[in-house]
Amino acid sequence: MKDHENEENLPSGVAISWGLGKQPQRGPKRELSIKQIVETAIEIADKDGLAALSMNKVASTLGFTTMSLYRYIPSKDDLLLLMQDAVCDVPFPTDDEETDWREKMREYVRVSTGIIQDHPWFNDIPISGIPVTPNQLKMVDIALRSTRDLLLNDYEKMSIVLLLSGYARWCGTIMKDMNRALQAGKSPGAFNGIDYSTALKKLVTPEGYPDLYPVLMSGAYTEENEEENTVGDDFDFxxxxxxxxIEHYLISKRAQ
Incomplete structure (x- = not known):
């Protein structure tokens, strides 16, 4: 960190992410680093989940006392924030002026969902405010690139970023839950419903479920007839x- 106080009055974890504050004046003989601590915490969470993560676990993995960690990162909440910011430092395709805005938005959602796929604990940390750390703000900046040449004001641009981010978060959460269940031994057929198709067709009646019944009987509800699926991947759809x-909204704005 830079050798000066947090003049911006930012929360401690945010200040650390920006390199603000003072280095510990005293510490263990073999010095730690914030990067070491955060990387170790990410490794633990990736392997064993967020429930297995503690300051004590990180310290023992590194071979230090828990108090040694607190000289660098004041709390577990600060550590979680720094972990989230670190995993947002991901490669992103070079900004190509020839790429249309739709493809740029698709790429942003793919990258955002990929972060959750690679680090399933990411969405286990509750949202506590707007992104304010450097790498998370880079993600916002990347999302805004897709709106750069569109006829939108700044509020509309940010609303679209929120919409795309929310969709990516939802998709990432569903994928994360599916992957965890599959790793725990659940059948793939339990997700697409094929395991329960025969039973459901007996239990679901046109009288009790008038709109679900024809969809179920067609095989669409349980994905029985994938060759007849003209939609493709649910998330892409x-x-x-x-x-x-968004395109319809842009057309309506141009017509005004």
Whole structure:
């Protein structure tokens, strides 16, 4: 960290992410670093989940006392924030002026969902405010690039970023839960419903479920007839409809 106080009055974890504050004046003979601590914490959370993560676990993994860690990172909440920021430091395709805005938005959602896929604990940390750490703000900046040449004001641009980010977070959460269940031994058929198709067709009646019944009987609900599926991947389908909505909004604005 830079050798000066946190003049911006930022929360401690945010200040650390920006390199503000003072280095510990005293510490163990073999010095730690914030980067070491955060990387070790990420490794633990990636392997064993967020429930297994503690300051004590990180310290013992590194071969230090827990108090040694607190000289660098004041609390576990600060550590979690720094972990989230660190995993947002991801490669992103070079900004290509020839790429249309729809593809740029698709890429942003893919990258955002990929972070959650690679680090399933990411969404286990509750949202506590707007992004304010450097790498998370880079993600916002990347998302805004897709709106750069669109006829939108700043509030509309940020609303679209929030929409895309929310969709990516939702997709990432569903994928994370599915992967965890599969790793725990759950059948893939439990997710697409094929395991329960025969039973459901007996239990679901047209009288009790008038709109679900024909969908169930067609095989669409349990993905029985994938060759007849003209939609494709559910997550991609949802994203394309969001992009269609944005495009419709742009057309209406141009017509005003």
């Amino acid at each position: 949802g994203l394309e409809r969001i992009l269609d909505g």
